[in-house]
Amino acid sequence: MRYSNWMPSALALLFGLASVVRSAETLSLDSFVTLAKMQNPQVRISAAGVSSSLAAQKSARSRLLPQVDGQAQASRSASQLSPPMTGTYSSNSYSAGISGQQLLFDFGKSYYSVRASSQFVNAAQQDAKNTLQGVVLNAKTAYFNYCLSQMLYAVAQEALTQANAHLASAQALFEIGKQAKYVVTQAQVDVANATVAVITTKNGIKLAKVQMDVAAGTTLGSELSLSDSLNSLEPDIKREEALSRALDSMPQLVSLRDRLAASRLQLTSAKSALFPDLNAAAGVGLRSQDASVWSQDWNVGVNLSVPIFQGGALVAAVEAAKAAVDQASAQLDATVQSVTAEIDQHYYEKVAAAERIAATQKLITQAQEGLQLSQERFSAGAGAALEVTDAETAVANAKSSHAQALFDYRTAHAKLLAAIGSL
Numbered sequence: 365m366r367y368s369n370w371m372p373s374a375l376a377l378l379f380g381l382a383s384v385v386r387s388a389e390t391l392s393l394d395s396f397v398t399l400a401k402m403q404n405p406q407v408r409i410s411a412a413g414v415s416s417s418l419a420a421q422k423s424a425r426s427r428l429l430p431q432v433d434g435q436a437q438a439s440r441s442a443s444q445l446s447p448p449m450t451g452t453y454s455s456n457s458y459s460a461g462i463s464g465q466q467l468l469f470d471f472g473k474s475y476y477s478v479r480a481s482s483q484f485v486n487a488a489q490q491d492a493k494n495t496l497q498g499v500v501l502n503a504k505t506a507y508f509n510y511c512l513s514q515m516l517y518a519v520a521q522e523a524l525t526q527a528n529a530h531l532a533s534a535q536a537l538f539e540i541g542k543q544a545k546y547v548v549t550q551a552q553v554d555v556a557n558a559t560v561a562v563i564t565t566k567n568g569i570k571l572a573k574v575q576m577d578v579a580a581g582t583t584l585g586s587e588l589s590l591s592d593s594l595n596s597l598e599p600d601i602k603r604e605e606a607l608s609r610a611l612d613s614m615p616q617l618v619s620l621r622d623r624l625a626a627s628r629l630q631l632t633s634a635k636s637a638l639f640p641d642l643n644a645a646a647g648v649g650l651r652s653q654d655a656s657v658w659s660q661d662w663n664v665g666v667n668l669s670v671p672i673f674q675g676g677a678l679v680a681a682v683e684a685a686k687a688a689v690d691q692a693s694a695q696l697d698a699t700v701q702s703v704t705a706e707i708d709q710h711y712y713e714k715v716a717a718a719e720r721i722a723a724t725q726k727l728i729t730q731a732q733e734g735l736q737l738s739q740e741r742f743s744a745g746a747g748a749a750l751e752v753t754d755a756e757t758a759v760a761n762a763k764s765s766h767a768q769a770l771f772d773y774r775t776a777h778a779k780l781l782a783a784i785g786s787l
Contacts, residue, residue, distance in 0.1 A: 391507075391584075391589070392590075392591045393592040396503055396507050397503045397507075400502070400503035401499060401500065403581035404499045404581035406581075407495065407496060410492035410496070413492065414488045417485045417487075418485055420481055421478070424474075424478045427467065427474040428478065430464050430465070432463070432464040433463055433464070434460075434461070434462050435459070435462075436459070436460040437457075438457075439456070440454065440457075441455055456653060457651070458653075460650050461647055461650065462647065462648055463646070463648075464645070464646055465643045465644060465645040465646075465667075467641070467643055468642040468643060468666070471636040471640075472632065472633070472636045473637050473641075476632045476633035477630070480626040483625045486618075486619075487619040487622035487623045487626065490619035491615070491616075493785075494615035494616045497615065497785070498782070501778055501781075502578075503580065505775050506580075507579075508594060508771050508774045510572040510576055510588065510590060511593055512767055512768070512771040513565065513568040513569040515763075516764060516767055517565040519565075519760055520558065520561040520562045520566075520760070523558045523561060523756060523760040524555070526735075527554045527555045530554065530742075531555050533739075534548045537742075537745065547749040550750075554753055554756070561760075594767070594771055594774055598714075598777040601780060603707070603708070606707050606783070606784050607704060607707050609784040609786070610703050614703060615785050616703070617699060617700065620692065620695060624689070624692040624693055627688045627691075627692045630685050631682070631686060634678075634681045637671070637678050637682075638678055640669060641668070642669075643666070645663070645664070646662075647662060647663050648662040649661055649662070703783065707783050710779040710780040710783055711780060713772065714776035714780060720769035720772070721770060723769075724762060724765045724766035724769050725766060727762040727765070727766070728759070728762045728766055731755070731762040732759055734755045735752070735759050
């Protein structure tokens with residue numbers, strides 16, 4: 365796939381989608397990911413890398429094609445005559461011509477160089493795909509983080525509402541002599557703490573919005589409305605399936621394999637440079653002394669160039685190519701190990717998050733029941749204020765833990781998709 369071919373249409377879609385986002389200010393996960401693909405500058409950087417590798421491929425191929433040059437020259441010379449003759453003798457000379465040469469055989473040096481450049485093009489395209497997957501992952505993470513921030517803000521607001529209700533109940537009981545003054549004071553402290561939590565979580569939404577701007581590569585509307593939430597069930601991916609897909613098709617690994625193949629071809633090309641080059645050459649031209657009478661000359665031939673001694677440059681090039689092969693091979697092996705560990709990490713993170721979701725749902729139910737009982741006991745004058753405070757905290761913590769579990773589940777799945785090379 366050549367990224368330069370779709371850039372104009374992509375830019376058109378980009379500006380159209382950007383205007384929709386700013387006017388509607390409502391984003392689904394898919395539309396936000398699409399916006400990030402179009403707008404994020406990392407995508408343009410990787411596309412430029414592909415274009416650069418394509419240019420290098422064209423340059424390598426040019427060695428196999430005829431090389432044609434044109435020359436033209438005009439000169440004037442003068443010399444002082446020796447005695448017994450006196451004066452100065454001057455003459456003009458003119459020449460013009462065309463010469464060319466064609467590589468006939470160089471023991472595969474140019475051929476393997478062209479094949480290596482093709483492998484580098486494939487690697488650059490895989491790098492671009494890997495960059496695109498990173499952009500998608502960052503966009504999903506930012507989207508999920510905004511959802512999480514909104515959920516935590518809602519939990520904080522609910523906790524503040526409960527704290528205010530508890531304060532009102534404490535004041536009413538104090539006025540009729542069923543509770544002491546310190547109970548009202550403690551309830552006021554709880555309201556203050558809940559207010560701080562609301563402020564903190566509200567600021568968290570603003571920071572999450574900044575993260576979405578960075579992921580999208582553009583500034584979104586000041587007020588966002590997300591149509592998707594964290595409450596979605598992701599498809600199940602087995603660990604063995606994830607490992608198999610990652611090792612076969614993950615762009616990072618495919619790119620490293622292409623680079624290893626290119627390094628081996630470059631090594632073969634470097635070794636071929638130790639052998640002679642055989643070229644066919646031809647030329648035709650015109651010469652004149654006074655620009656009135658022109659003579660034509662031409663030449664056709666074959667030349668053989670044999671490298672005898674270049675100060676060790678060719679041998680050093682072979683050694684450098686060998687080192688590049690070893691480095692590319694080691695990097696591929698290290699990345700395979702890293703990808704395997706990464707797959708395991710994200711897979712088990714997703715499994716654990718799914719289990720936490722189920723556990724925190726039960727925890728929320730139990731905490732709410734405990735809060736209701738403590739409120740009833742406090743209103744009847746049979747329970748302590750600390751019981752209500754602890755119960756309110758338990759409900760808030762349970763809901764916050766549930767929201768975090770949902771976020772971890774969705775992000776773990778997104779990371780798993782990125783690790784196996786799937787957009």
